Amino acid sequence: MKEYATEDIRNVMLASHSGTGKTTLVEAMLNASGVISRIGSVEQGNTVSDYHPNEIERGNSIYLSFMHIDWNGKKINIVDAPGFTDFVGEVIAGFRAVDLVLLPVSAQAGVEVGTEIIWEYLTQRCVPAFFFVNKCDKEHSDFASALKSIQDSSGDKAVAFSVPINEGEGLSGVVDILRKKAYSFDEQGKRTEIEIPDSVDVESLHETIVERIAESDDVLLEKYLETMELSDEEILSGLKKAILARDIYPVFAGSAVRNIGVTQMLELISEAAPAPSDLPAVRGRSSSDVEELDTERHFSVDEPTSLFVFKTLAEAHVGEIAVFRLISGRLTPGVDLLNPGKNFTERLGQLLVANGRKREDVLSLCAGDIGMLVKLKNTVTGDTLCDGRAPIVYPAIEFPPPLITEAIKPTKKGEEDKVAMGLSRLHDEDPTFLFHVDPELK
Structure with a gap:
């Protein structure tokens, strides 16, 4: 494409x-x-x-x-x-x-x-x-x-x-x-x-x-x-x-x-x-330790690369897919980008665009476009990836609190970790789904 x-x-x-x-x-x-x-x-x-x-x-x-x-x-x-x-x-x-x-x-x-x-x-x-x-x-x-x-x-x-x-x-x-x-x-x-x-x-x-x-x-x-x-x-x-x-x-x-x-x-x-x-610059923080929005990026290929992951898909035989908006720069596969919120560097693999379930490899995307990344190790919904020489952390998405609560427990002893892993994947895919373990009920 x-x-x-x-x-x-x-x-x-x-x-x-x-x-x-x-x-x-x-x-x-x-x-x-x-x-x-x-x-x-x-x-x-x-x-x-x-x-x-x-x-x-x-x-x-x-x-x-x-x-x-x-x-x-x-x-x-x-x-x-x-x-x-x-x-x-x-x-x-x-x-x-x-x-x-x-x-x-x-x-x-x-x-x-x-x-x-x-x-x-x-x-x-x-x-x-x-x-x-x-x-x-x-x-x-x-x-x-x-x-x-x-x-x-x-x-x-x-x-x-x-x-x-x-x-x-x-x-x-x-x-x-x-x-x-x-x-x-x-x-x-x-x-x-x-x-x-x-x-x-x-x-x-x-x-x-x-x-x-x-x-x-x-x-x-x-x-x-x-x-x-x-x-x-x-x-x-x-x-x-x-x-x-x-x-x-x-x-x-x-x-x-x-x-x-x-x-x-x-x-x-x-x-x-x-x-x-046509849009104004997107505000962000120069570091995860900074509280104020003290830096910004324009939707331009001439600015340092930065993207925001706004959705995570979990699909069988593929794993987690990070859906992102490229805020600035030009993105190509194989580059290293910093996740400044976690101080972790991700090596990008395939760069994809989608029509429903059909995915297509692309060689590059320009600022403003929407794309997908697979097999990221430590990046989920709400995370920023950027050029490590020009860090920026975009504000996380503010989701509404859940309206329904439910208590669950494993059917067999020793399966707590498996249940927690499954719940964690659900949260990654839908951040409005929250869970916590009550230590007093152990």
């Missing part, structure tokens, strides 16, 4: 209420980009992202899963997060790796409680957001009502960037408001440009987008008030700034299972979503 420059990387997490179609939307994104030839089904257990046996058995996501696509020369890293609040630790970990959250919303139910929780998390972290109103092909679909529920939750910054054509079971396409074009879609999800239906007031909807963009930039606002128009270049540059500043939340309409409307969303992600190079 080719190396992608930092400015050509987009890191996106799908997170919202359970049952809104996140995993199916991932399938549609993979299908639209040519990674897979057909959209899998959660019910049939053949999706790319829900590949763990527990997920297939339950019929829902449990763990973070990682995919990537190329769209118009941009690498879009896709992180699929569980919808059930039982697995909120996965979502919180995912926030440390992404620069945009995509929230699928049901066209029938609108914003639900799980989506509201995600909205609180991303608001606290000032992460930009897109919405995808899914299931517009279902009976009782109501895009206008779903859009209003989004605006009720997020304010009038949520603006429709596409609307459905023949909403409901007869859904046939979408109108792209930004480009003022309409598309129909065949059974394979291939789009064809058509005339904009008379029922869609595209000029008025387009004007709403332009007004929101202008309001986010004083220079653009002054020009817009004088001429009542902006050029395509000014709209795109202003939109990038507005998305990054969370002054606008694009809302798209479509159907993931029929791959309708997904193309428009991917185009805007590639064109206007934040790249790591």
Whole structure:
């Protein structure tokens, strides 16, 4: 796989209420980009992202899963997060790796409680957001009502960037408001440009987008008030700034299972979503003994190498896999990096990227990218690896405390160490799972 420059990387997490179609939307994104030839089904257990046996058995996501696509020369890293609040630790970990959250919303139910929780998390972290109103092909679909529920939750910054054509079971396409074009879609999800239906007031909807963009930039606002128009270049540059500043939340309409409307969303992600190079520096400590965040790294290949492990996967026949975000520098296999929190040096072996269970070796990654490392000896979730000549320790992930406690004991004497080892592996994979041994009960 080719190396992608930092400015050509987009890191996106799908997170919202359970049952809104996140995993199916991932399938549609993979299908639209040519990674897979057909959209899998959660019910049939053949999706790319829900590949763990527990997920297939339950019929829902449990763990973070990682995919990537190329769209118009941009690498879009896709992180699929569980919808059930039982697995909120996965979502919180995912926030440390992404620069945009995509929230699928049901066209029938609108914003639900799980989506509201995600909205609180991303608001606290000032992460930009897109919405995808899914299931517009279902009976009782109501895009206008779903859009209003989004605006009720997020304010009038949520603006429709596409609307459905023949909403409901007869859904046939979408109108792209930004480009003022309409598309129909065949059974394979291939789009064809058509005339904009008379029922869609595209000029008025387009004007709403332009007004929101202008309001986010004083220079653009002054020009817009004088001429009542902006050029395509000014709209795109202003939109990038507005998305990054969370002054606008694009809302798209479509159907993931029929791959309708997904193309428009991917185009805007590639064109206007934040790249790591657009972000401020990441603060850290120069040593594990220092309390203050006294140093920083920019998302740049010109800075000393540093990465943050935000997730640990435990897989049979492979062992533990450290999933990381490369904060700075360029990473290649075979280098030595310091774990400053443990004063331990790791020799990196294989460098991998993933599409679900499928892993691919890569020769290098640039700052901002997401990758995987195997067979690390002493590095787990929350650890930093960095160039030993320029130490930095990034803040650990703050997970919520557990809500349920349970006491267990070995069925046979002498197996305490085996049980403790198993519990330790569970904690490495899910840091919200905690355990301790009560010496008074021995």
